[in-house]
Amino acid sequence: MKIRFNQVMPIPLASIQHSSESIWGNEVSFNTGQKILLNASSGKGKSTFTSSAVGLRNDYTGTISYDELDIKSFNEDDWTKIRREKIAVVFQDLQLFPTLSVKENLLIKSLLQPKYSEVELKNFLEFLGIADKWEQKCGLLSMGQQQRVAIIRALIQPFQWLIMDEPFSHLDVENTKKCLELIHQRCDEQKAGFILTTLGETHGTHFDSELKL
Amino acid sequence: MLRKLLFQNQDRKQLIIAITGAFLGITFLITSIHYLIKVNEFGEGAEILGPNTVIVQKRVSTSTTFNLTKTDFSSREIEKIKAESFVADVKPVISNNFDVSFETADPQVPRFRSDVFVQTLDPKFLDVKSDKWHWKPGEKIVPIILPRDFLVMLNTFMSAQGIPQVSDELAMQLKFKFTLSNDKSKEWVDAQIIGFTNEVPSILVPESFMEYGNKEYSLGKEQKITQIMISGRENEFGKVEQLMKERGLESKNSQIIVGRLKSMVGTLFLVVLGISIIAVFVSGLVLIQYMQLLMSKNAYEVKTLLRIGYHPKDLTKQFFFYFVKVFGVVAFIGTVVFLLLKFYLDDMFETGGIYIDTGLSYQSFTALLITFASFTFASFRTAKNGIFSNY
Numbered sequence: 001m002k003i004r005f006n007q008v009m010p011i012p013l014a015s016i017q018h019s020s021e022s023i024w025g026n027e028v029s030f031n032t033g034q035k036i037l038l039n040a041s042s043g044k045g046k047s048t049f050t051s052s053a054v055g056l057r058n059d060y061t062g063t064i065s066y067d068e069l070d071i072k073s074f075n076e077d078d079w080t081k082i083r084r085e086k087i088a089v090v091f092q093d094l095q096l097f098p099t100l101s102v103k104e105n106l107l108i109k110s111l112l113q114p115k116y117s118e119v120e121l122k123n124f125l126e127f128l129g130i131a132d133k134w135e136q137k138c139g140l141l142s143m144g145q146q147q148r149v150a151i152i153r154a155l156i157q158p159f160q161w162l163i164m165d166e167p168f169s170h171l172d173v174e175n176t177k178k179c180l181e182l183i184h185q186r187c188d189e190q191k192a193g194f195i196l197t198t199l200g201e202t203h204g205t206h207f208d209s210e211l212k213l
Numbered sequence: 214m215l216r217k218l219l220f221q222n223q224d225r226k227q228l229i230i231a232i233t234g235a236f237l238g239i240t241f242l243i244t245s246i247h248y249l250i251k252v253n254e255f256g257e258g259a260e261i262l263g264p265n266t267v268i269v270q271k272r273v274s275t276s277t278t279f280n281l282t283k284t285d286f287s288s289r290e291i292e293k294i295k296a297e298s299f300v301a302d303v304k305p306v307i308s309n310n311f312d313v314s315f316e317t318a319d320p321q322v323p324r325f326r327s328d329v330f331v332q333t334l335d336p337k338f339l340d341v342k343s344d345k346w347h348w349k350p351g352e353k354i355v356p357i358i359l360p361r362d363f364l365v366m367l368n369t370f371m372s373a374q375g376i377p378q379v380s381d382e383l384a385m386q387l388k389f390k391f392t393l394s395n396d397k398s399k400e401w402v403d404a405q406i407i408g409f410t411n412e413v414p415s416i417l418v419p420e421s422f423m424e425y426g427n428k429e430y431s432l433g434k435e436q437k438i439t440q441i442m443i444s445g446r447e448n449e450f451g452k453v454e455q456l457m458k459e460r461g462l463e464s465k466n467s468q469i470i471v472g473r474l475k476s477m478v479g480t481l482f483l484v485v486l487g488i489s490i491i492a493v494f495v496s497g498l499v500l501i502q503y504m505q506l507l508m509s510k511n512a513y514e515v516k517t518l519l520r521i522g523y524h525p526k527d528l529t530k531q532f533f534f535y536f537v538k539v540f541g542v543v544a545f546i547g548t549v550v551f552l553l554l555k556f557y558l559d560d561m562f563e564t565g566g567i568y569i570d571t572g573l574s575y576q577s578f579t580a581l582l583i584t585f586a587s588f589t590f591a592s593f594r595t596a597k598n599g600i601f602s603n604y
Contacts, residue, residue: 096517108218111214
């Protein structure tokens with residue numbers, strides 16, 4: 001699935017001066033399977049990019065399209081299908097359920113498109129070093145642990161694109177490396193691409209292209 | 214899991230208050246509608262006059278005996294009564310202005326003859342289901358409704374003659390005849406009893422027969438209206454009684470008592486019905502408000518579920534079905550309590566000598582269905598609006 005930003009300018013960011021390389025106000029296409037690093041300093045609209053790209057906000061001019069279809073024309077059925085099968089997201093504020101356990105947070109997502117058993121879900125946690133948190137409420141985990149749960153939740157659904165908004169901000173180098181390994185693995189399995197927004201770090205991994213805001 | 218997530222942060226106290234209100238409202242709603250219907254039906258079919266109808270005449274006093282005051286009604290007086298807001302209709306009771314006698318004409322019973330007084334009532338006021346209630350000149354048999362007191366008198370006579378008394382059914386099979394006469398001519402017409410009444414003291418005949426007799430055998434005197442029928446509006450029978458008191462009118466006591474009783478009990482149940490409707494409405498609103506509050510308290514959960522791929526319809530269903538189930542259970546318990554209450558109330562009425570129909574009234578269940586359907590619709594709209602506002 002090709003994602004295209006055509007002259008997109010978020011209304012709250014319209015008064016800010018953007019560089020000529022910025023996605024905002026230019027035409028940019030994200031082709032299937034590409035791994036993209038989106039680099040920007042604070043306040044340049046990384047979260048706005050994520051929210052706009054997945055249809056959570058519409059306060060922009062220009063057009064965002066998936067396979068040349070304007071996403072503003074999508075209804076709730078279209079979005080439900082896209083969020084279940086085509087685009088997985090790791091939000092900056094994680095969007096976990098603090099009163100549910102790690103297990104329940106993963107199962108509530110997994111129930112929509114059952115692909116992994118509970119054992120396999122536990123294996124993901126094991127790989128990222130938080131298997132012992134399986135029954136623990138998410139609200140009691142550290143931010144770094146929560147980030148890893150949010151990453152796993154995004155990875156257990158089928159997707160063509162994985163959009164991550166500063167997903168490693170609370171992780172050390174070692175855990176970031178493990179997360180990226182898992183992310184690459186799941187993307188390669190599905191021939192999917194990802195867009196990773198960061199504050200300038202490359203996290204020492206391979207990218208097809210690097211864009212700016 | 215979805216239920217656990219969406220129904221956290223509940224304020225159970227508010228839910229319990231709303232459920233209690235809905236339960237009381239529904240129970241009294243069904244009960245009041247049921248008894249309102251049953252009390253209004255009470256006495257129907259047993260008597261020939263329609264509901265809330267009385268036959269009245271002016272009270273006879275010493276002055277009327279000496280012709281100082283009149284016992285007949287002028288058309289102006291009738292119009293005045295008719296103009297009262299609580300009076301549905303007023304019609305004169307037409308009496309015979311010819312000589313008429315009534316006698317047995319059946320070989321099974323001895324001859325019994327008596328000069329009688331016949332009357333006719335406007336068909337609008339009569340509650341006679343028989344298709345035999347018609348007559349036209351030339352027809353051999355005229356249908357009649359006999360005062361029950363007359364049958365008692367007939368049986369007393371039979372008993373004195375050493376002849377077995379007759380039942381209602383047997384009396385309706387016996388042959389009778391009228392003799393219509395004036396100074397110049399005489400005519401015999403066969404009569405057949407089609408019913409009995411406790412409400413009217415004279416023999417009732419169809420209007421056409423009365424017109425025929427008054428025309429063909431008129432005694433030439435001016436016909437006076439000494440009795441009128443007053444039909445009061447639903448649940449305003451007390452005002453009719455007040456009017457009778459003010460105008461010096463009187464009626465058969467039984468008619469007044471039944472009318473008064475029905476009016477009083479009807480008003481009582483109307484008040485209960487009004488309170489029940491308010492209770493159901495308010496508790497329904499509280500439940501709906503509770504749903505809105507629950508959705509707003511769990512707005513983060515709703516938004517997040519939508520973001521990770523849940524369809525708004527899936528979440529709408531969760532809230533909608535939960536509240537419909539709650540209301541359904543309340544309605545069911547309310548119905549069960551109504552049935553228990555009905556068992557007790559029917560027994561109480563019977564002990565008090567009021568034999569109302571103990572069958573269930575479909576109107577009360579229709580009201581319950583309407584209430585349930587309204588709540589279902591309101592919860593669906595609220596759940597849908599609440600979820601889609603987070604979309």
